[in-house]
Amino acid sequence: MKITSREVLADSQGVSIVKLVIQSPAIAAKAKAGQFVVLMVKEEGERIPLTIVEADPGKGTVTLIVQEAGLTTKLLAGAKAGDSLYSIVGPLGHPTVIKNYGKAILVGGGVGIAEIYPVAKALKGAGNHVTVIIGSRAKGLLILERELKAAADDCIVMTDDGSYGRKGFVTEALKELLERSKYGLVYAVGPIPMMKAVSGVTRPFGVFTLASLNALMVDGTGMCGCCRVSVGGKVKFSCVDGPEFDAGQVDWQELSSRNSIYNEKEKHICRLRNAG
Ligand SMILES: Cc1cc2nc3c(=O)[nH]c(=O)nc-3n(C[C@H](O)[C@H](O)[C@H](O)COP(=O)(O)OP(=O)(O)OC[C@H]3O[C@@H](n4cnc5c(N)ncnc54)[C@H](O)[C@@H]3O)c2cc1C
Numbered sequence: 001m002k003i004t005s006r007e008v009l010a011d012s013q014g015v016s017i018v019k020l021v022i023q024s025p026a027i028a029a030k031a032k033a034g035q036f037v038v039l040m041v042k043e044e045g046e047r048i049p050l051t052i053v054e055a056d057p058g059k060g061t062v063t064l065i066v067q068e069a070g071l072t073t074k075l076l077a078g079a080k081a082g083d084s085l086y087s088i089v090g091p092l093g094h095p096t097v098i099k100n101y102g103k104a105i106l107v108g109g110g111v112g113i114a115e116i117y118p119v120a121k122a123l124k125g126a127g128n129h130v131t132v133i134i135g136s137r138a139k140g141l142l143i144l145e146r147e148l149k150a151a152a153d154d155c156i157v158m159t160d161d162g163s164y165g166r167k168g169f170v171t172e173a174l175k176e177l178l179e180r181s182k183y184g185l186v187y188a189v190g191p192i193p194m195m196k197a198v199s200g201v202t203r204p205f206g207v208f209t210l211a212s213l214n215a216l217m218v219d220g221t222g223m224c225g226c227c228r229v230s231v232g233g234k235v236k237f238s239c240v241d242g243p244e245f246d247a248g249q250v251d252w253q254e255l256s257s258r259n260s261i262y263n264e265k266e267k268h269i270c271r272l273r274n275a276g
């Protein structure tokens with residue numbers, strides 16, 4: 001599990017996003033769009049889920065894009081080419097159902113842009129007309145614009161502060177597109193408030209909308225219950241039943257409060273580590 005390359009994609013406003021290519025032939029041979037890995041940076045560390053952004057079975061590598069959030073993602077983003085990870089398990093989760101939906105809109109917010117990239121390529125390969133809407137807080141935080149412009153038919157860029165592309169949220173561009181034409185699929189990945197807002201925008205249009213959920217995960221195998229989400233009133237485990245679910249059926253409020261359960265403890269751990 002050697003890291004073969006590392007590239008900083010964004011480092012601005014206290015946010016750092018890094019691309020890592022990792023030697024993992026078994027995962028590279030099987031990975032499909034929409035799936036993820038669970039990895040450990042060190043033996044004494046925690047397990048975190050990350051989307052498989054690209055897999056190259058020929059080279060036996062998988063590409064991950066990681067945004068520093070807390071201790072583990074900081075350790076990972078700080079690793080160098082040549083370093084080895086303690087463990088990596090995958091591919092996990094159901095692959096995205098790739099078929100011809102006709103016209104599809106993929107909405108990516110922040111590091112969620114990394115997660116729509118493999119899905120955009122796969123949907124395009126299945127003959128869909130693919131429009132991507134990508135958004136970030138500011139220009140310096142936008143990732144994969146060039147790659148998505150090459151992969152999709154249309155690419156709309158939004159920034160919250162108007163420093164690049166159009167000023168505003170991704171949902172504004174989404175609403176305009178839905179008012180103008182019929183789409184078979186809307187697919188969203190990003191912060192929970194963004195995915196919730198996307199499902200609110202698409203509901204009146206009756207468009208099938210999938211969201212790839214970022215529930216907290218531990219084992220990634222359906223045993224620990226950490227990634228529990230309520231979808232359509234039923235309990236689902238995001239790792240084995242997802243990570244994609246019908247966005248209109250997700251209990252966003254519950255997901256949001258479950259994901260913030262460890263906020264205070266995590267801040268404490270970070271302070272201890274920084275002090276050490
Ligand atoms: C299926 C899946 C795929 C993912 N893919 C990617 C990816 O490709 N790139 C990427 O950068 N991140 C991805 N994530 C999110 C990533 O797993 C978390 O950011 C990471 O676990 C944070 O760990 P940490 O120890 O660095 O931060 P922590 O110290 O655990 O958390 C720091 C802050 O981030 C919040 N946080 C922690 N975990 C999550 C989470 N899963 N979702 C939302 N907020 C969280 C905490 O509430 C806290 O506020 C994915 C999550 C899932 C479930």
Ligand code: FES
Pocket residue numbers: 216217218219220221222223224225226227228237238239240
């Ligand atoms: S992460 Fe443990 S059940 Fe899903």
